[in-house]
Amino acid sequence: MNTLPRAPLLLGLAGLLPFVWGAATVLSPELAAIGQRYLGPRFIGPYVQLFYGSVILSFMSGVLWGFATRADGARAATGYALSVIPALWAFFMTGGGPTSAAMNLIVGFAGLLMLDFAFSRWGLTPQWWMQLRILLTAIVVACLGVTAFL
Numbered sequence: 208m209n210t211l212p213r214a215p216l217l218l219g220l221a222g223l224l225p226f227v228w229g230a231a232t233v234l235s236p237e238l239a240a241i242g243q244r245y246l247g248p249r250f251i252g253p254y255v256q257l258f259y260g261s262v263i264l265s266f267m268s269g270v271l272w273g274f275a276t277r278a279d280g281a282r283a284a285t286g287y288a289l290s291v292i293p294a295l296w297a298f299f300m301t302g303g304g305p306t307s308a309a310m311n312l313i314v315g316f317a318g319l320l321m322l323d324f325a326f327s328r329w330g331l332t333p334q335w336w337m338q339l340r341i342l343l344t345a346i347v348v349a350c351l352g353v354t355a356f357l
Contacts, residue, residue: 211335219343222263226350229256233353253305253354260312260351261297267319268294274331282329289326293319309355313348320344 232239232251242251249255268290275286293315300311323340326332 211339215335215339219339223343223346223350225255225259226347229253229259230350230353233357253309256351256354257301257305257308257312260309260316260347261301263347264297264312264315264319265294268292271322271326274326277331278329286326286329286331289322292322306355309351313351313355316344316347316351 228242228250229252232242232255233253239251249258271290271293272287275283275290278286296315296318297312300315301308320340323332323337327337
């Protein structure tokens with residue numbers, strides 16, 4: 208992690224807080240009760256994870272769109288087309304109950320990682336991009352796994 212710029216690393220880790228908090232409140236009824244009392248039901252357990260996960264997949268679509276602007280011709284068109292997939296996935300696949308929505312978000316974040324890899328291989332991302340994305344995706348998937356499988 209020493210090669211990662213400090214600001215993206217710290218902001219990326221801070222962006223994990225709703226996922227970690229959601230998993231913690233799924234695992235701890237006492238923490239969930241405190242969270243519900245002070246933050247409300249939208250900001251605990253699967254609710255915060257699922258809503259925030261949809262927001263982050265949409266945000267990452269915008270990031271990929273930005274990377275696509277660095278390409279030309281057919282590669283740019285492909286990049287733009289691929290960049291909308293995470294947002295569309297979040298929109299269409301997070302309905303239903305918390306278990307299926309969490310599983311679909313796990314698939315969405317895994318798919319996003321594959322898109323990150325493609326954009327990286329095309330030379331459209333910073334060199335440190337995949338190191339950051341693998342770290343963040345692993346933590347997100349683990350946290351969503353708590354909601355999906357416990």
